[in-house]
Amino acid sequence: MIARLLSILDNLWYPIRQETAEDTTVCCAKRRRLAMKKSDWLLLAIGEYIQPIQLQKTLFKFAKESAVPAAESYEFEPYNWGPCSFEIYDDLGSLREQGLIEAIPSGSGWNIYRLTELGKVKSIEFRKQASASLVRALDDVRSWVTSRDFETLLRDVYKDYPKYATESLFMKS
Secondary structure, X not given: OHHHHHHHHHOOEEEEEEEOOOOEEEEEEEOOOOOOOHHHHHHHHHOOEEOHHHHHHHHXXXXXXXXXXXXXXXXXXXXXXXXXXXXXXXXXXXHHHOOXXXXXXXXXXXXXXXXXXXXXXXXXXXXXXXXXXXXXXXXXXXXXXXXXXXXXXXXXXXXXXXXXXXXXXXXXX
16 A cells, blocks of 8 residues: 555656756656566566565565556466466566576576676666656565565465465465
């Protein structure tokens, strides 16, 4: 709820000071937020590094709990480890091809995703052009997700979104 209100406020008019030699005047201008692509939010969600399960749950909760426009967020379906968007994996491949991220084998059968130097530069650009309230919302969700171990993360997500636990291998074990 608070994230949605902050996003609305973020897009309202705000004062700009214009100073001249004679005086200071205040006028209003509409804050411009450039539209982000899903893969832009994906790059921001990766941060320094992230595991696939954390990335999926970060983008899921971001889509469900923030005011991010539907066109800028992924669609999820129930799958083996809860909510999953296969489109994220396609976009990860594209980000790798662009040299923005790298995939490092974890030794446990999956990759850990990390920003490259170019990816870090691009991430800073996206943070500047995106809605400040949405960036805060994404950072908050990412922090929440990455602070939990695997089991706790899944249990907490399933508790809040039971519909996405229906195909879970975790719940069946």
